Amino acid sequence: MEVLVFLIPISLFLGGLGLAAFYWTVKTDQYDDPDGDSHRILSDEYDDHPKE
16 A cells, blocks of 8 residues: 555656646647648548559
């Protein structure tokens, strides 16, 4: 049970670190690509069938 004294703060710190990293990526617009999908769906560059 004494190991919980170490594991609980470590897990809270790592969880907070992951949450801070997620907030940073959202704040710096890492997930925004408004034009990418619309251009990608019209492009023939990545077709499902290989060119012969």
